[in-house]
Amino acid sequence: MISTVVWGTGNVGRSAIRSVVAHPGLDLVAVLVHDPAKVGRDAGELAGLGYELRLPATDDIGAVLAARPQAVVYAATGDIRPDEALADITRAIRAGAVVVSPALYALYDQRNAPPELRDPVLAAIAQGGGSLFVSGVDPGWGNDVLPLLISGLGSTVDVIRCQEIFDYSTYDQADSVRYLVGMGQPMDYEPPMLAPEVPTMVWGGQLRLMARALGVELDEIRETTDRRPLDATISTRTMGDFEAGTQGAVRFEVQGIVDGEARLVIEHVTRIHASCAPDWPTPPDGDGAHRVIIEGRPRIEVTVAATDEGENRSAGGNATAVGRLVNAVDWLVDAAPGLYDALDVPLRPATGRLGRKQR
Template sequence: MIATVVWGTGNVGRAAIRAVEAHPALKLADVIVHHPDKVGRDAGELGGLGHRLGIAASDDIEAVLAAGHRAVVYAATGDIRPDEALADITRAVRSGAVVVTPALYPLYDHRSAPPEFREPVLQAIADGGGSLFVSGVDPGWGNDVLPLLISGLGTTIDAIRCQEIFDYSTYDQEDSVRNLVGMGHPMDYEPLMLAPSIPTMVWGGQIRLMARALGTELDDIRETMDRRALDTTVTTRTMGEFEAGTQGAVRFEVQGIVEGEPRIVIEHVTRIHASCAADWPTPPDGGDGAHRVIIEGRPRIEVTVEATDEGENRSAGGNATAVGRLVGAIDWLVDAQPGLYDALDVPLRPAVGRLGRKQG
């Protein structure tokens, strides 16, 4: 079995512990944590499994990497610490490990990534013989393998639209929701994630990747942005109160322009409460999250995916499917040559050996 480390135990890391534990080819070997309160806690507790795994979480990164484990799921955030995340990841790759992560947006399509991200990874691969695969947590498959697969069912294609529709009210990451995305701030607040060029920095690689797969030349990548204020004050279960008049919903598009028209579009529709911007797209059943791919053409094709995890939490379900894509790639990457991989390189495969497999 492939000894695997989970590095980070937040929203993504919890799901990663469960995914590694469930995979018949993998064995959870270590868990790396940052917060002192998590050091020494059992991995099963941190992963929400409801039982112990006999693996105590550690903050000794050097000792864990020196143990020579074959794979690392890097689940720590890169949103506001990209340089630190890149340093952590190259350190793990240099140790000879296969590393999978959603943390480095520029490497969704590494061929178009800035040299300051791509070159350190390539050097770490050359030095240590490890590998790296990056796929998004929003989730990546909704912006690459799923739309590309469905496109093959069409006769003619006018446009591809990938949507994430998401209610943040159940999301357990308050700093990102309030400060990066701007929910609950005055409408004149300028959140980092919504600043001009940032959506393209995050999702432009997936636009380029899809264009490359489709054999299409992009003229440009453009952005649109719309924000709405809350009409009334709302209270969320995980993050408390959001006042009337503050930002309550955001809708933006990253558009791949082909011959002057938006042909490949990644759209995000996010709210802090279902009552805000009710005229914008919503999940089919009015729930709190869905991922949708729409192929405009002949025939017109629309596919909606709704996933739940940690009870009926669809924000956790999105994380879990993104993690499933990453963790499910580990054994393939271990058998492949050392290298830097993207979603077109790494196949999405059946869940061999996991049908009927229970955790507990």
């Protein structure tokens, strides 16, 4: 059994605990939290498992890493604290752990990551012998391994489009939804996530990964953005009210240009309520879905709708993204120490988990 730590218990961390507990090769040995109110609470309770794991959460990072766990699922956010996330992750790598995380966007395409991010990770690997694999909760698999797999089913490929389509009214991350993405803000507010070049910083690496796998060169990466206001005030269970006239929906594309044409596209269609921008792409039902469209011959369209924590497809998307990371841990433990990306780490079957219940 691989001794494994989950660091963080928010939207991603809850799914990570459940995924680690379900994996027959992993042993959850510690859960790290930042919020003093969570210290001492049982990991099963924090994860919403419905039963106790008899493992109290702790904020003692030093003690947890001193025990030399083999793996760390770093589930704390890096959205508004990238420097702290990098410091945490390199600390775990120096302790000899394999680390998987969605927190550092620029490392999706680790080969082209900026030196100020890549060099500290490589130094930590050389010092401690650990490894790092970063894949997104957008979800990473929907913008790299899934479209690449599907592309191999056709004769010709003209355009690969990867879509995330979500209604975030049930999402429990108010700071990201309101301030990073701008939902509920005046229409003249510039959300940090939509500022020029930021979408490219976050999703450009996945375009480069696809281009590398397909054997093409990108001329450039372009961005397009559209925003719509709410027609009426709406109320959410987790984040309160969003006023009429404020931002209610965002649609943007990050386009990989090949020979002057947008051939690789990552598109996000995000709403705070289904009534906003009804003419934009919508999920087949529920809160959201991820979709890959291969324009070519034949035309291929695959939609993935995952649910978790009840019928919440926002949580379902997190769960599948986390599953990609957690299910890579045993492969990484067997591999040489290093910095890996989605083209390095295979997507494998859920061996040993068919019909296996958590409890």
